[in-house]
Amino acid sequence: MISPRYHREIPQRYRLEAGKCKGCGYVSFPPRLVCPECGKNDFDLFKLDNEGKLLTYTIIRVGSDKFVGKTPFAVGIVELKDGVKLTTQIADVNLDELKIGQQVKLVFRKIQDEGKSGLHCYGYKAILI
Amino acid sequence: MREVAVIGTGMTQFGELWGKSIKDIFVEAASGAIKNAGVEHIDSMYVGSMSSGLFVGQEHLGAILADYLGQNPIPSTRVESACASGGAAFRAAYFEVASGASDIVLAGGVEKMTDGADVTDSLATAADQEYEVYQGVTFPGLYAMIANSHMHEYGTTREQLAAIAVKNHKNGANNPNAQFRKPVSLEQVMNSTLVADPLRLLDCSPVSDGGAAVILCSMDVAKKFTDTIVKVKATAQASDTIALHTRKSFTTLNSVTTAAEKAYKMADVTPKDINFAEVHDCFTIAEAVVYEDLGFCEKGCGGPAAEEGRTALEGETPLNTSGGLKSKGHPVGATGIAQIIELHEQLTGQAGKRQVKNANIGLAQNMGGSGASCVINILEAK
Ligand SMILES: CC(C)(COP(=O)(O)OP(=O)(O)OC[C@H]1O[C@@H](n2cnc3c(N)ncnc32)[C@H](O)[C@@H]1OP(=O)(O)O)[C@@H](O)C(=O)NCCC(=O)NCCS
Ligand SMILES: [Zn+2]
Numbered sequence: 001m002i003s004p005r006y007h008r009e010i011p012q013r014y015r016l017e018a019g020k021c022k023g024c025g026y027v028s029f030p031p032r033l034v035c036p037e038c039g040k041n042d043f044d045l046f047k048l049d050n051e052g053k054l055l056t057y058t059i060i061r062v063g064s065d066k067f068v069g070k071t072p073f074a075v076g077i078v079e080l081k082d083g084v085k086l087t088t089q090i091a092d093v094n095l096d097e098l099k100i101g102q103q104v105k106l107v108f109r110k111i112q113d114e115g116k117s118g119l120h121c122y123g124y125k126a127i128l129i
Numbered sequence: 130m131r132e133v134a135v136i137g138t139g140m141t142q143f144g145e146l147w148g149k150s151i152k153d154i155f156v157e158a159a160s161g162a163i164k165n166a167g168v169e170h171i172d173s174m175y176v177g178s179m180s181s182g183l184f185v186g187q188e189h190l191g192a193i194l195a196d197y198l199g200q201n202p203i204p205s206t207r208v209e210s211a212c213a214s215g216g217a218a219f220r221a222a223y224f225e226v227a228s229g230a231s232d233i234v235l236a237g238g239v240e241k242m243t244d245g246a247d248v249t250d251s252l253a254t255a256a257d258q259e260y261e262v263y264q265g266v267t268f269p270g271l272y273a274m275i276a277n278s279h280m281h282e283y284g285t286t287r288e289q290l291a292a293i294a295v296k297n298h299k300n301g302a303n304n305p306n307a308q309f310r311k312p313v314s315l316e317q318v319m320n321s322t323l324v325a326d327p328l329r330l331l332d333c334s335p336v337s338d339g340g341a342a343v344i345l346c347s348m349d350v351a352k353k354f355t356d357t358i359v360k361v362k363a364t365a366q367a368s369d370t371i372a373l374h375t376r377k378s379f380t381t382l383n384s385v386t387t388a389a390e391k392a393y394k395m396a397d398v399t400p401k402d403i404n405f406a407e408v409h410d411c412f413t414i415a416e417a418v419v420y421e422d423l424g425f426c427e428k429g430c431g432g433p434a435a436e437e438g439r440t441a442l443e444g445e446t447p448l449n450t451s452g453g454l455k456s457k458g459h460p461v462g463a464t465g466i467a468q469i470i471e472l473h474e475q476l477t478g479q480a481g482k483r484q485v486k487n488a489n490i491g492l493a494q495n496m497g498g499s500g501a502s503c504v505i506n507i508l509e510a511k
Contacts, residue, residue: 009259030260036370056281056379058273059326060265064250067265075266077274077374085374087261100281111263123263 003114006121013123014108016050018084019043029084050106051129052080057090057098066112078104078126091125103129130227133361134351135343135508137166138470143339143458144308151185151241152197158340158463159198159237166344167354172231173204175221177214177238178462179497181207183251185244194239211255211497212411213366214238215341215465216504220364222345223506232350237342238467240460248336252461255498257372269333269412271373271499273325276414278379280327282429285417287327289432291318293413294331294455296441301452303482306467308337308458332413334453339460341467357477358511362398362490365391366504373499384496384503385422392505393424398490400424403507405475405485406446406492407468410453416440419494420448442483450475450483465495465504476510 011017012030019031023040029048034041057076060067067073074090076098090098091109104126111123139161141154149157155176163171174195182188188207195205210217215238222236242248253262256271279285295315301307313331321330351358367387370376376383393399400423408423410416417431425446426434434440440448451457451471454464472491474480480488489510496503 005259056274056278058266058270058277058328059323060267060270061322061326062249062269062324063265063267064253064262065247066250070265073265075264075270075274077379087264087266087372087374089264100277112265121263 003117003119006114006119016048016106016124017045018048018082019045027082027084029086048084049081052078052104054090054098054100054102054104054126055079055085056100059095074098076126078106089125090127092127105129131229132348133223133226133345134348135359135361135469135473136346136351136354137162137168137344138342138473139165140306140341140467140470141339142306143337143460145243146338147243149338151181151187151239152193154241154338154340155194155237155239156197158239159235159342162235162237162342162344168233168344171200171203171233171235171344173225174200174235174237175218176205176207177216177218177465178207178240179209179211179214180251180254180461181241183254184246185241210502210504212409212461213465213495213497213502213504214462215467216493216495216506217366217465219343219465219469219506220366220504223361223364226345226347233344233346235342235344236466237340238463238465239340240462241338242336242460243338261372261374267325269325269328272412272414273328274373275379275418275499276327279414279418282380285429285432287319288315289436290332290413290417291315292435293410293416294318296435297410297449297453297455300442300450300483301456304452304457307452307456308335309456328412328414334411334455334459337458337460339458339463339467341463341470343466343469343473359473359476360509360511361506362509363392363396363507364505365395366502367391369501371498371501380418381428382418382422382496382500382503384500385419385494388503388505389423392492392507396507398507402490403446403492404488404490405450406448406494407451407453407471408448408494409464409496410449410455411459413455416448416453423492423494442485447485450480450485465493468493468495469506469508472508476508
């Protein structure tokens, strides 16, 4: 993760900004330039509801070098109330307690440190509610 | 378009080839294929490689490999479609011959994964960097989430997934080029270390070095070189969303169903006509899902099919007689070509202890990422 790229993604990572297609209502997270459903390219930006449910998950026990010392940790796919699905870590949870269908909400957390500069990189993680 | 045949094959041993560079590996496989085909020259070449840049710091692979293979100045291009790079290189070579632009083309694939790169991180570049990998998810992790959904929706069991690994290791034990030439028991799979729950070490394809190459040519040219002609009956490719989470279902791979439909149409066959298949079992769950999505059975029966022996060497649709990615190894870019080589060996009756009886039509399914790309090729003995 390099700094300019990280900076560019702050609206999505910090504020959960998504795009809603003015043509068909398709909600895209992250925002896109072309609607995959109807092909139009006109979107309204809006902030997603942070609550949703866990659709599937796993526990990462062998991670990449960036996550050394962090394993084991839980990662899952969450469906938010707006219908958006995203991949996120599940924090503050006893790993044995995870179940498909659990209600979760997204919170702001540190995700990783950028290699050379040591820049702290933030974003969303899910917690159980 | 002209009819196209595969007339020669060559591959290296798959495994940890410490003493060999990416160039050595490719040249060994490619010169083997040229020699095996008996051709004096090739018109051009395509090389599948997922990430030579990250694994060994070498890009411009087409040029460097043509140079070391002694083939300058023919055109040589590297093709990248993640783990489907080999299948995509084969497809490119097919079109060059079918169109009439060239008569004899080499399609190869190579990967050198054990030169010290962070393999887990490099492989993860086939997923969405910004919205999947940023969160720490790995490739075993993505397929583990598919597995959890499949178990939840269809009742697939841990034992059924383990049966896939047991079958593929059994087949691979009879493949001299396989990385792991040893059978494993159900207990060994079930008790191996967890990598990403519910997937364990013995559910995963390994980290491998290896190369593979085949020679394609027009049917008229083929007849000059061999009597045992293997015809390319169909080639098809499809794409899906890069991120697993964007899909409507996590248990059906749309790129597979779409490519399969196109391939069956082009070959004018149905799944029943396919005598055996090499499928992309990067993880045991992938073989179960792909078996269903190729239309060999209803959704949800991928696990039971393996457990009941329907996909075994003696079963109704033998899958991965080569040992699959699981036991043969998975040098990513070489995998799609190695699948074609297994089809060729089976269709020409050279598979020895792994030989499928009455092998007449075989299918190879090669996919990239968590299924964002899929290439399917169907070959027939003529
Ligand atoms: C599963 C995985 C993490 C294991 O790697 P690892 O923890 O570094 O394993 P090691 O290299 O330390 O190997 C430990 C032992 O298990 C064996 N082994 C490693 N991977 C194996 C596999 N997939 N199957 C069978 N045996 C395996 C090794 O030979 C070694 O045996 P030894 O102790 O007798 O020498 C790694 O193989 C992997 O990442 N696989 C997935 C590759 C992938 O994602 N490919 C792309 C798919 S889309
Ligand atoms: Zn739209």
